[in-house]
Amino acid sequence: MPKSNDELELTFRPSGFGLTIDGAGSAILPGSKGYVRVPYPCNIKGWTILGDQAGSIVVDVKKCAYAGFPVTASIAGAEKPTLVAAQKGQLLTLTLWTIALLAGDIIEFVVDSATTVTRVNLAVHVEKT
16 A cells, blocks of 8 residues: 555665855855765766855866875866856766776865855765676
């Protein structure tokens, strides 16, 4: 028998990683904004970026093996997560990225430039391999 709306369960399976970049009410400044450790081998499938308001931002995504930290190199090519006078952006077909990630790789997020936006959420979509 189907469950009623009160009994529906939401199952969320993590399929990505990301971070929120917060300028604390001011425009976001360029520079490194944080790191994440990749927990399992996967391939990057795309990205989604959401801003608190229309504006512009370019975020480079870099990586290194754990042993090589803190020296990272860009994996985004010319397809860096970007907003251009917009509040949302998405790219789900990557052709220029280095998409393969290993468990333990370190990902760094670096803002190249930004105007107007004061808070941005960047999600990198992955598929486990």
